[in-house]
């Protein structure tokens with residue numbers, strides 16, 4: 001979920017809209033060009049469709065604001081670029097989704113910004129002097145960021161080839177595409193049974209349809225059994241995904257739970273590492289801290305012993321944790337953290353003793369023969 005943030009009064013001001021719109025469109029155009037976005041999907045085309053009045057003479061301030069908002073949304077969604085958050089871009093989409101990137105934030109403009117600005121600037125010249133440096137600083141930061149981003153984008157035009165993500169990823173994507181095309185050819189050949197007269201039969205055992213030739217069968221296979229091809233094509237991505245996963249330092253996986261014995265129960269630990277993923281065992285550190293706490297307690301041992309019984313009684317009601325009263329070198333065993341799982345089946349041994357039990361054995365009743 002993206003975070004939603006309301007822009008400051010000065011940034012929300014209508015006075016900024018025109019200049020911000022021009023800057024956002026210029027940035028989007030530069031990104032579109034750099035990443036070779038298909039012509040009919042570029043921001044310029046989208047703006048012409050969404051806001052036809054933009055080029056005309058009957059342009060309203062609302063149109064300009066809409067164009068700015070559309071450009072900012074486009075920059076964020078297409079180029080992972082945050083306009084209001086310091087003009088920075090995320091390098092990958094997962095950072096945006098995880099919410100730890102500037103691009104994860106959606107900005108809203110303050111509706112009554114101009115009214116607030118007027119109110120704060122009107123009452124007396126002294127108040128104005130106090131207010132303006134702070135506001136100027138925030139706006140100045142944004143202006144600088146926009147200017148820097150525009151400056152940087154200008155260098156893209158003249159230098160370097162266009163690429164979508166990065167040259168490395170782009171070349172890998174091309175390799176995958178080639179491999180997928182190869183896979184498709186092989187898959188079609190493997191699923192065609194060609195007769196001596198050139199007719200082709202679908203080799204799926206539940207289908208077995210016959211076609212005039214391989215061209216018709218190819219169409220049939222792609223249209224009627226695409227899910228099998230999809231599974232086959234997906235295999236082309238496996239190696240690349242695995243390599244990329246291995247290279248990552250910070251893996252976007254939840255922390256694993258490490259069993260730290262009955263005293264500490266399960267403790268979450270982050271999964272780290274590049275080629276060899278690893279998670280630190282938190283138990284030694286926990287014991288160390290436990291030991292330090294115990295040493296601190298030894299100072300007040302007499303008091304501790306005096307209150308020992310009380311501690312035991314209070315341990316479940318805000319007193320020291322029960323773990324403090326247990327011996328340090330507990331063997332790891334089944335956890336006892338007070339949680340009772342009602343669905344957990346326990347095997348209990350029940351010994352049956354029959355020696356002293358008097359069992360009265362009734363003599364079997366004699367069956368009466370039914371009289372017919």
Ligand SMILES: [Zn+2]
Pocket residue numbers: 202203204207208209220221224225
């Ligand atoms: Zn078929």
